Amino acid sequence: MIITKNVERQFSDAMRTIARRGDLKAYVEQTPTIYQILQRAAAKYVTGEDRQDGLEAGRKLADKGYAISLEYIGENTTDIQDCEHATLELTLLIHALAECGIPARVSFDLSHIGLSIDDELAYKNLTVMAALARQADVELFVSMEESTKTDAILSIYSRASVAYANIGITLQSHLNRTAQDLNDLGRIPRRIRIVKGAYQEPEQQAIPRSSALNERYIQLIEQAVRKGHRLSIATHDESIINEVMKRGWIHNPGVEFELLYGIRPDLCSQLKKAGYPVRIYLTYGREWYLYLCHRIAEYPPNVFQAIIDMMDAGTADPVHNYE
Ligand code: FAD
Numbered sequence: 240m241i242i243t244k245n246v247e248r249q250f251s252d253a254m255r256t257i258a259r260r261g262d263l264k265a266y267v268e269q270t271p272t273i274y275q276i277l278q279r280a281a282a283k284y285v286t287g288e289d290r291q292d293g294l295e296a297g298r299k300l301a302d303k304g305y306a307i308s309l310e311y312i313g314e315n316t317t318d319i320q321d322c323e324h325a326t327l328e329l330t331l332l333i334h335a336l337a338e339c340g341i342p343a344r345v346s347f348d349l350s351h352i353g354l355s356i357d358d359e360l361a362y363k364n365l366t367v368m369a370a371l372a373r374q375a376d377v378e379l380f381v382s383m384e385e386s387t388k389t390d391a392i393l394s395i396y397s398r399a400s401v402a403y404a405n406i407g408i409t410l411q412s413h414l415n416r417t418a419q420d421l422n423d424l425g426r427i428p429r430r431i432r433i434v435k436g437a438y439q440e441p442e443q444q445a446i447p448r449s450s451a452l453n454e455r456y457i458q459l460i461e462q463a464v465r466k467g468h469r470l471s472i473a474t475h476d477e478s479i480i481n482e483v484m485k486r487g488w489i490h491n492p493g494v495e496f497e498l499l500y501g502i503r504p505d506l507c508s509q510l511k512k513a514g515y516p517v518r519i520y521l522t523y524g525r526e527w528y529l530y531l532c533h534r535i536a537e538y539p540p541n542v543f544q545a546i547i548d549m550m551d552a553g554t555a556d557p558v559h560n561y562e
Pocket of ligand 1: 381384411435436437475477497498520533537538
């Protein structure tokens with residue numbers, strides 16, 4: 240069978256559906272053999288289960304000259320105790336980063352710390368973390384989730400950012416609403432991360448991977464740069480990265496490239512060697528199932544590597560691939 244773009248797109252959609260199947264996730268988590276095998280594939284993108292794993296990999300990358308982001312993975316948490324546990328874990332991460340002196344950013348989903356239960360719970364937990372992070376001189380970054388949550392996420396972020404300028408927000412260029420959302424953030428300089436968007440969305444609300452999406456991404460960067468926002472250009476797409484370098488935006492204060500741990504370390508090394516600011520986004524935790532599915536959905540050839548990794552008990556450290 241010839242693998243056409245259409246088959247690739249169907250595969251990606253299927254992987255995103257698998258990512259959302261709570262029953263499959265539960266089966267994986269409750270079946271030790273499957274869990275361990277799939278975890279080997281996840282190790283390419285997730286540093287490990289514990290905070291210490293994230294910190295160690297982060298320290299090594301920081302020593303090599305990269306800025307880092309760290310995420311304790313999790314989302315759509317519907318149990319209040321689990322939300323409090325996630326908030327506690329993130330505060331411990333903030334403390335640990337301050338203690339070991341790694342200048343880092345802590346990223347998270349609001350639905351991990353309360354949004355799936357109540358907006359006020361997410362707001363409360365966000366502001367508790369923001370106060371602590373401000374003292375520790377750590378930056379917080381709110382991730383963007385499915386479009387059904389965009390209004391709530393932007394509203395909670397906007398409220399919290401009035402008092403806490405150390406919080407940044409992620410915007411998804413694939414959503415049709417994003418130029419307006421960026422505009423609505425006003426003229427105060429903020430910390431903004433622009434991504435393409437990882438979730439499957441209704442076609443009336445978003446556009447798929449295409450040159451039109453890349454053009455829109457560039458327009459959003461331009462819009463953000465004009466407003467003087469500090470900007471993380473979070474993509475592995477070389478055509479966007481090249482355009483940003485060509486237009487000189489990467490030399491603006493606070494503008495950087497940000498790439499996911501384990502993806503295109505060659506490109507990260509090349510950008511860093513050329514003197515550009517590069518941040519690596521690392522993750523840790525047990526909730527890697529959805530994260531792994533998304534990384535395969537975004538780039539279907541990753542399924543080959545995932546199967547090779549599943550059958551290889553070796554522990555290759557992805558940090559070595561960064562120069
Ligand atoms: P694509 O068009 O998907 O890929 C362009 C090229 O990059 C591909 O052809 C391939 O060469 C390479 N590539 C892309 N993905 C992979 C991969 N998995 N493995 C190997 N090569 C790959 N999404 C959200 O919805 N919400 C968020 O809050 C969010 N936060 C993010 C934070 C960071 C720092 C980054 C980098 C991404 C984040 N994402 C988030 C994911 C993002 O939306 C995209 O799904 C992801 O970055 C892949 O898109 P791309 O821009 O690289 O472009």
